[in-house]
Amino acid sequence: MLAAMSASAPSPRPQGAACARSSGDACPGTLRLHRADDGALARVRIPGGVLTTAQAEALHEASRRLGDGDVHLTSRGNAQLRGLSQDCGPELAGLLGAAGLLPSERHERVRNIVASPLTGLDDRGLPDVRPWLTGLDRLLCRSESATALSGRFLFALDDGRGDVDALGADVTLVADGADALLRIGDSATVLRLPGAEAPRAALLAAEVFLHAARPSGAWRVKDLPDGVHATLRDRVAQRLTGATTADASRPKRAVPPPPGLVPAPTAHRHSVALAADVPLGRLAPAQWQLLTGTARRCGGELRLTPWRGVVVPGAAADRADGLLAELDAAGLITGPASPWSGVGACIGQPGCAKSLSDVRADAAAAVGPPGRLPVHWSGCERRCGHPHGEWVDVVATPGGGHRITVVRDGTRPHDPVTVPPGSPSLASAVATARTAP
Known part of the structure; x- marks a missing residue:
């Protein structure tokens, strides 16, 4: 089906392109720590967000011994450990490597794969893309050329529900019956x-x-010059036997799993999955241990979602309500009425030197009824970890104010609302933006 294809690493000193990067890819990993104001940061790639309980325990132990104790979830279903010392690298690698979280040291930063979190778990009858996940990760870790990919390059595996197809990945696979649809860029x-x-x-x-x-x-498909971007699909098609073209627009908005109980397929009515979101993506030690213990009592697996949530498969149906109540009591989001539903933020001050504000505290002060659109609070114009599709963009401005914009199709209108420092109208302005039609 596929002809052989080899590729060279991108030039370390790109010249002449408008989209060329001025410096090397500094995206953090487990073996390449990033210096932040609150200590070193490690980003642990978790393809598809799928963790065994032993791997979850290893993350907790690494954070407890070497970091701030918390596990921070990312918008790609990965985990970050913060507050690390700069010299902890060998010990961290040993802990996570022993748990199987570092199958290839040379590929650890390129194992960026998101997958539909509920694939194979709910009653929608969609294909299970878990075989794609294990297959792609295995191929990536065996590919010499793949080591040249940026730590930002993203693969998405969608089971047909359109959730991760909407995340703006560089390469997306969408299940369509027994076939797959391959999307490159947008x-x-x-x-x-x-x-x-x-x-x-x-x-x-x-x-x-x-x-x-x-x-x-x-570094990413969207960074290519327009002329090159347009020919990528044709170049791939030339190396595929029997592939045909089809029209399939990318969904405009990613819809995460709703928190609560996830109905199982008819053949597995004795069990359900538990879905919970994590306020601002930060799990305290007790919360992480509760999730790990819950997974151990269920199917032995955790799935981290690209929306900073967690899915626990395999809960016995007659125990599920009680287990979900335990997660709720621990401060996780287990239903749509939570004021934290759909609220995200970058790390902000004091963890990031570039941030103009403690945006997590700002978000907490302005939290209100959940709205139609998710909202993301950013301490600077980089907007680290922001959603894709339609969302409300709240950015801290110099002097302590905030600029609020509704983002549609990746573009921002020219008439944002600017709220001055200390204004009591910040919460209402955010709430109004979240209910925009």
Whole structure:
């Protein structure tokens, strides 16, 4: 089905392209720590967000011994450990490597794969993309050329519900019956191919991107010059046998799993999954241990979601309400009425030197009834960890104010609302933006 394809690493010193990066890819990993104001930061890639309880325990132990004790969830279903000492690298690598979280040291920063968190768990009858997940991760870790991918390059595996297809990945696979649809960047034209070939086709697309990106030094598909971007799909199709084109527009908004009980397929009515969101993505030690213990009593697995949530599969149906109540009592979001539903924020002050405000405290002071749109609070213009699709963008401004904008289709209107420092209208302005039609 696939012809062989090799690719060279992007030029470390890109020249002449408008989208070329001025410095190397400094995206943090487990073996490359990032210096922050609250200590070193490690980002642990967790393909598909899938953790065994032993791996979850290893993350807790690493954070307890070496960091601030908390586990921080990211917008890609990964985990971050903060407050680390700069010299903890060998011990951290040993702890996580022993738990199977570092299957390849050379590939640890490129294992960026999100997958539909409820795949194979609910009653919608959609294909289970877990075989794609394990297959793609295995291929990535065996690929010499894949080591040249940026730590920001993202794969998405969607089971057909459209949730992770909307996240703006560089390479997306969407299940369509027994077939797979391969999307490169935001293209509305996809390639249809047999589902069994999907993982290898995704890796091929990444290799073709690397070859195309070499002159510009682009890290992601969206960074490529327009002319190069438009030909990527055709270059991939030339190396596929039997692939056909189809139209499939990317969903405009990602819809995360609603918190609560997840009905199981008819054949597994004796068990359900538990879904909970995490306020601002930060899990205190007791909360993480509760989740790990709950998973141990259920199916032995945790799934971290790209919306800073957690899914626990395999809960006995007659015990599920009680287990969900325990998560709720621990401060997790277990229903749609929580004021924290859909609220996100970057780390802000004091953890980030670039932040103009303690945006987590700002968000807590302004939290109110949940709205139609998610809201993300950012301490600076970088907007780290922001959602995709439609969302409310709240950015701290110099002097202590905030600028509020409704984002649609990745673009911002020209008439944002600016709230001055200390204004009592901040909460109402955010609430109004979240209910925008």
